[in-house]
Every structure is written in structure tokens, then in C-alpha cells.
Amino acid sequence: MGRVSSLDWVVLLGSVSAIVLFGAYRSRHVRDAETYLRGDGSLRWPTIGLSIMATQASAITFISTPAQGYADGMRFVQFYFGLPLAMIVISAVFVPVYYRLGVRTAYEYLEHRFDARVRFLGGLLFLIGRGLGTGITLYAPAIILSQLLGWPLQATIWAIGGVVIVYTVIGGNQAVSLTQKHQMIVMLTGLAVAAIVVVAKLPDGVAPGDAVRLAGALGRMDIVSFDLDFASRYNFWSGLTGGFFLALSYFGTDQSQVQRYLSGASVGESRLGLLFNGLFKVPMQFLILFTGVMVFVFYLFARPPLHFDAPTLERAAAARPAEVAALEARFDRALDEQRTAAFAYVASPDDAAGQRLRDAAKTVDGVRADAKLLIRDALPGTETRDTDHVFLSFVIAHMPIGLVGLLIAVILCAAMSAVSSGLISLGATTTVDFYLRARTALGRPRASAQHDLRASKLATVAWGLAVLGFASVASLFENLIQAVNILGSIFYGTILGLFVVALFLRRVTATPVLVGAIVAEATVVALFFLSDLGFLWFNVIGCAIVVAVSLLVQLVLPSRPPREV
Amino acid sequence: MSSTPERRGAAPEAPHREPRWGRLYVAVAAMLVVETLAFWLLQRWAA
Known part of the structure; x- marks a missing residue:
């Protein structure tokens, strides 16, 4: 694509490198492992809050979520309804305990509460899931x-x-937090600019309100559904419950998030950072989805590509030129009809105009579906899903010069922020929960601060290379990628169960919770392979089994006084 | 105004004001209710 101008490159490289250099410069005086893994303990809540948001906002958020809005509308926002409530529980219960014990990783707490076996299990599940996920x-x-x-x-x-x-x-950790703060500012700015530009690019006579009505007529503004339907993936109730458990597990027990708020200056700063995330996450996701919906409305009037994955369409056109040309001609006619119907609906938004618009949109969708069939036929084995290309394709084709660079910077910032918090948390868990703990277990004398720092940095580099290696070969295992995306949910329920028992069931000891975790993990893995259950439910089921089994096993074991932590 | 022991000594430091956490938690939960209601109204208007 030749539409990335010199100005775009200046904006892109300037913003990304300035953030990275500033973050590295400001945190260059790392002298010991404690500062390396936790920072200097000076961070205030705005940095913590933005860092928490940046950790969760991977590039996929800015590529796939607008595409979700484009293709499916706004209802995905309900997935985040449980998140603010989870932030409240973590602020009130998890954060004070972590601070009181002075832990560096979430899994260190598990040893305080149970024993080293439970700590290793929690740490190991995290390393597998987060390593592949990163x-x-x-x-x-x-x-x-x-x-x-x-x-x-x-x-x-x-x-x-x-x-x-x-x-x-x-x-x-300090560099990760500082860079994430600025990366998140670039992401939010880019997002707001994209939303404004796409609305401004609507044709004369189509006001923002008209655009929302058009989106509504084509089913893109179904935001909230209160129907208690277990088959539907996104509704108010599944978002509130499944989303709550997922957020509780992710933010409360995943080291990549726990490390973000443990770098705060105090319990209060960490809590405020988490609540900041609780307040702004839903509006942010709304804005990302809404931008995608507005791109959809924009393409009711402007000509979209027949297939958003341009290189694939070009290869198909090279293989079957006449058939692709015929489809393009059909596509143009269908788009003309859709455009006319859209203007008619804006002029007079009644039922008849709405039906005509929906019929026209159906014809356009039909031509697109035929294009995918043709691609599959002409290029066997090629991925025909093009939704992930929708947003960047729009950016490249229609954003003003300079803003293209800003939007690509958003994607790069998102990728870098999520990967950096992944790496520092993998390094921290490997060093603190495995390496240093093993030295203690083996009776080795306490090493120097320099030794611990070198070990922490080495662990980060090793995980960085492992992550790079996995990313490099990921294209060879396309089918595995979906599995890795679900992998988080396979482990999250069990990990959350360990922490729920630790925090809320004071009489349960180490062996029962270990048995509970093993039974839960085996059940969830079996359900994953043998059932069609939505993966959000794995979080609830895994957690519930750990709690239930550990309570049962505790009943039959001779009772011992619980550890006071 | 009576003089407290604190007042008699060196000038007291500004008291550290801890946020009222309960109220903040209620505010975050209330925001979710407001957002849900706003989304529902927007959806009704767009339909």
C-alpha cells in the first residue's frame, strides 16, 4: 500500500520512539531486583490506571473490536459489564492483602496462605497461559x-x-508503567480522532443522529439485551456474571495485571487506579465499537472493497480475472442500490424505507459472500475471513495524511504495551516464584542484590526470546491460535478458585485446595474437548469446582488451625 | 477555642485524607447502572 506518507512515518516513528526512549531514560537507574520487579514505589493512580488499561488493550482490541462493531454491532460492550464490579471486589479484598504481605507476585500470596505446592501450581498455570498468550x-x-x-x-x-x-x-517494571501511560494516551487520542474523522466523513445531509438511526435500522445498535438466553453469547446477564468472573480472575490473579497495581505508592493509589479502570473501561469499549459502527455507516455511502483483505483479493483476481471482474460489477450495482436506499431512509425513516434498506444490505452481503466462495475456490486453503482488516483498511484508504501514522502508532503502542507487561510479569514469576524460591528450598545462601537483578533480567530476556520464537512460528499453526486464545479461560477459572478459597474460606488448607484445583482443571479440559460450552463459562465452572471440592476434601481431612495471613 | 495537645506543639501536618472507599465503590457501581440505562435509551431511540 502506498498511502503511508512521509508525514505518517514521522508521526508513527516519532511517537513510538519518543515514548520508548522517555520510559527507558526515566527508569534507567535500576539497581536491584526489587526496583526492577516493582518499580520505585512512587506511582500515582493515573499512571496505574492507564497502565492497567494499556495492559489489557492489546493491538487486537484496536483491530478486532471496531471490526466487531462493523460486522455485529454494539452488543459486545455487554461483555465488560462485570468488570467495574470486579474492580470493586479487587480493591476492597485483594489489594489490602497483597500490600499487607508485601508480595511481589500474586502466587507468593498462595504460599503465605497455603504452601509452596499451591504457589508453584498457580505460577505454572500462569506461565503457560501468559507465555503463549503474549x-x-x-x-x-x-x-x-x-x-x-x-x-x-x-x-x-x-x-x-x-x-x-x-x-x-x-x-x-517502572519503564513498563511509564511507557504504558503514554502509549495509552496515544491510543485514546487516536481512537477519539478516528471516531471524529469517520463521523465528519459522512456525506452532506447525513447528520450523526441519522448515522445512528441507519446503524439501528441495520441491526448495529442493539446494545443491551435483558433476555436471559444461555445460547446467546452476549447479553446483560452473561456479561455481568461471566464478565465479572473473568475480570476478577484476570485483574485479581494474573501477574501481568497484579504487577501493575503493586507498583503503586500505596494501597490507596492502587485502589484508585483499579477504580479508574472500572469507570472508563466500558465507555472506552463503547467508543471503539461505535467507531466500527460508524465505519459501517460510512461504507453505506462510500465504496468499500469487495473483500477487505486486499492482497488476497488481488491474488484471487490474478487467478480468476473474469469472475472477480463480474463480481465487482455486481457489487457496484448492489452498492448503488444500498446508497439510494440509505439516503431514502435518512429522508424518511419509516418502516418501508427501513425494509428497503435491509433488503439492499442483504444483496451487498450476498455479493461479499460470493467473493469469499470464489477466493476459497481459486485459492484453496486461504483464510477468507476479512473482518480483522476492516478498520486498518479504512484508516489507510480514508484517513487524512498524518492521522494514518497516528492510527498505526495506536496499533503498535497497543502491541508493545501488552507484550511489555507480559514479559515483565513472566520474568517476575520465573525469578521470584521459581528461581529464588528454589534457592531457598535448596538451602543456598541469600545471593547479592546484583545477582537477583541479573537473574530477573535474564528471565525477562529468556521469556522475550521464547515469545518471539513462538510468534515467529505461529503462522505455521493457524489452528493452534484459536486454541491459545481460549487457553486463558481454561486456566483462569482454576487460578481464580485458588484465590477465592485463599481469601474467603479461611479454614481450607493446602491439600484440599490442591485436590480441588486438579479436579477443576481436569474437568475444564474435558469440557473443552468434549462439549460445546461457551468458553466464558469455564471461568465460572473452574472456580466453582475448586471451591466445592476443596470444601468437601477439607471435611474428610483431620482439621488443623488455618494459617493466619 | 481550646488548645489541643497537637495544636500546642509544632504546626500539624495536613491530615492525610483517605478517600471514602464505600462511597467510591457505590459511585463506580452506580456509573454502570447509568451507562446501562443510557445504552438502552440510545438503542430505543435508534430502533
Whole structure:
């Protein structure tokens, strides 16, 4: 694609490198492992809050979520309804306990409360899930950026990953938090600018209110559903319950998040950072989805590509030129009809005009579906899903010069922020919960601060290389990627169960909770392979089994006084 | 005004004001209710 101008490159490289250099410079005086893994303990709530948001907002958030709005409308926002409530529980219950015990990782708490076996289990489940997850966090945007901008895939992966490893190792947790703060500011700015530009690009005579009505007529403004329907993936109730458990597990027990708020200056700052996330997460997701919906409305009037994955369409056109040309002609006619129907609906939004618009949109969708069939036929084995290309394709084709660079910077910032918090948390867990703990278990004398710092940095680099390696070969295992995305949910329920028992069931001891965790994990893995259950439910089921089984086993074991923590 | 022991000594530091956590938690939960209601109204208007 040739629409990335010199100004875009200046904006892109200028913003990304300034953030990275500033973060690395400000945190360059790391002298010991404690500062490397926790920071200097000076962070205030705005930095913590933005850092928490940046950790969760991977590039996929800014690529796939607008695409979700484009294709499916606003209802995905309900997935986040449980999050504010989870922030309240974590602020009130988890944060004070972590601070009181002075833990560096969430799993260190499990040993305080139970024993070293439970700590290892929690840490191990985290390392597997987060290690693979961070690889995908790096791979997913790299493949989209490389296809769209013509960058080589492996070079894109190694450039993004390499930069993240360098600044994470130089400045540790403090560098991650500081860069994330500024990366999140770039992301929010880019998002707001994209939303404003897409609305401003609507044709004369189509006001923002008209655009919302058009989206409503085509089913893109179904935001909240109070129907208690277990088959539907997103409704108010599943978002509130499944989303609550998922957020409780992710923010309360996943080291990549726990490390963010444990770097705060006090319990109060950490709590405020979490509540900041609770207040702004839902509006942010709303805005991202709404931007996607407005891109959809924009393409009711402007000509979208027949298929958003341009390189794939070009290859299909090279293989079957006449058939693709015929489809393009059909597509143009269908779009003309849709455009006329859309203007008619704006002029007079009655039932008849709405029905005509829906019929026209159905014809357009039909031509698109035929294009996918043709691609599948002409290029066997090629991925025909093009929704992840919708937003960046719009950015490249329709954003003003300069803003294209800003929006690509948003994707890069999102990728870097999520990968950096992944790496520092993987390094922290490996060092604190495994390496240093093993030294203690083996009776080795306490090493120097320099030794611990070197071990922490080495663990971060090792995980960085492992993540890079996994991202590099991920394209060979397309089917695995979906599995890795679900992997988090396979482990999250069990990990959350360990913490729920630890925090709320004071009489349960180590062995029962271990048995509960093993039974829960085996059940969830069996359900994953043998049932069609939605993966959000794994969080609830895994947690519930750990709680129930550990209570049962505790009943039959001779009682011992619980540890006071 | 009577002089407290604190007042008699060196000038007291400004008291550290801890937020009222209960009220903040209620405010965050209330915001979710307001958002849900706003989304529902927007959806009704767009339909």
C-alpha cells in the first residue's frame, strides 16, 4: 500500500520512539531486583490506571473490536459489564492483602496462605497461559500490519518484540508503567480522532443522529439485551456474571495485571487506579465499537472493497480475472442500490424505507459472500475471513495524511504495551516464584542484590526470546491460535478458585485446595474437548469446582488451625 | 477555642485524607447502572 506518507512515518516513528526512549531514560537507574520487579514505589493512580488499561488493550482490541462493531454491532460492550464490579471486589479484598504481605507476585500470596505446592501450581498455570498468550499478542498485529503495509512478517515481529525486550530489560517494571501511560494516551487520542474523522466523513445531509438511526435500522445498535438466553453469547446477564468472573480472575490473579497495581505508592493509589479502570473501561469499549459502527455507516455511502483483505483479493483476481471482474460489477450495482436506499431512509425513516434498506444490505452481503466462495475456490486453503482488516483498511484508504501514522502508532503502542507487561510479569514469576524460591528450598545462601537483578533480567530476556520464537512460528499453526486464545479461560477459572478459597474460606488448607484445583482443571479440559460450552463459562465452572471440592476434601481431612495471613 | 495537645506543639501536618472507599465503590457501581440505562435509551431511540 502506498498511502503511508512521509508525514505518517514521522508521526508513527516519532511517537513510538519518543515514548520508548522517555520510559527507558526515566527508569534507567535500576539497581536491584526489587526496583526492577516493582518499580520505585512512587506511582500515582493515573499512571496505574492507564497502565492497567494499556495492559489489557492489546493491538487486537484496536483491530478486532471496531471490526466487531462493523460486522455485529454494539452488543459486545455487554461483555465488560462485570468488570467495574470486579474492580470493586479487587480493591476492597485483594489489594489490602497483597500490600499487607508485601508480595511481589500474586502466587507468593498462595504460599503465605497455603504452601509452596499451591504457589508453584498457580505460577505454572500462569506461565503457560501468559507465555503463549503474549506470543499471540505479538503475532496477531504483526500479521495484519505486514499484510496491509507490505512489511515482512518476521521483521515486523522481531522489530516490535526486540524494542519491547530492550526497554523492559533496561527499566523493568517502572519503564513498563511509564511507557504504558503514554502509549495509552496515544491510543485514546487516536481512537477519539478516528471516531471524529469517520463521523465528519459522512456525506452532506447525513447528520450523526441519522448515522445512528441507519446503524439501528441495520441491526448495529442493539446494545443491551435483558433476555436471559444461555445460547446467546452476549447479553446483560452473561456479561455481568461471566464478565465479572473473568475480570476478577484476570485483574485479581494474573501477574501481568497484579504487577501493575503493586507498583503503586500505596494501597490507596492502587485502589484508585483499579477504580479508574472500572469507570472508563466500558465507555472506552463503547467508543471503539461505535467507531466500527460508524465505519459501517460510512461504507453505506462510500465504496468499500469487495473483500477487505486486499492482497488476497488481488491474488484471487490474478487467478480468476473474469469472475472477480463480474463480481465487482455486481457489487457496484448492489452498492448503488444500498446508497439510494440509505439516503431514502435518512429522508424518511419509516418502516418501508427501513425494509428497503435491509433488503439492499442483504444483496451487498450476498455479493461479499460470493467473493469469499470464489477466493476459497481459486485459492484453496486461504483464510477468507476479512473482518480483522476492516478498520486498518479504512484508516489507510480514508484517513487524512498524518492521522494514518497516528492510527498505526495506536496499533503498535497497543502491541508493545501488552507484550511489555507480559514479559515483565513472566520474568517476575520465573525469578521470584521459581528461581529464588528454589534457592531457598535448596538451602543456598541469600545471593547479592546484583545477582537477583541479573537473574530477573535474564528471565525477562529468556521469556522475550521464547515469545518471539513462538510468534515467529505461529503462522505455521493457524489452528493452534484459536486454541491459545481460549487457553486463558481454561486456566483462569482454576487460578481464580485458588484465590477465592485463599481469601474467603479461611479454614481450607493446602491439600484440599490442591485436590480441588486438579479436579477443576481436569474437568475444564474435558469440557473443552468434549462439549460445546461457551468458553466464558469455564471461568465460572473452574472456580466453582475448586471451591466445592476443596470444601468437601477439607471435611474428610483431620482439621488443623488455618494459617493466619 | 481550646488548645489541643497537637495544636500546642509544632504546626500539624495536613491530615492525610483517605478517600471514602464505600462511597467510591457505590459511585463506580452506580456509573454502570447509568451507562446501562443510557445504552438502552440510545438503542430505543435508534430502533
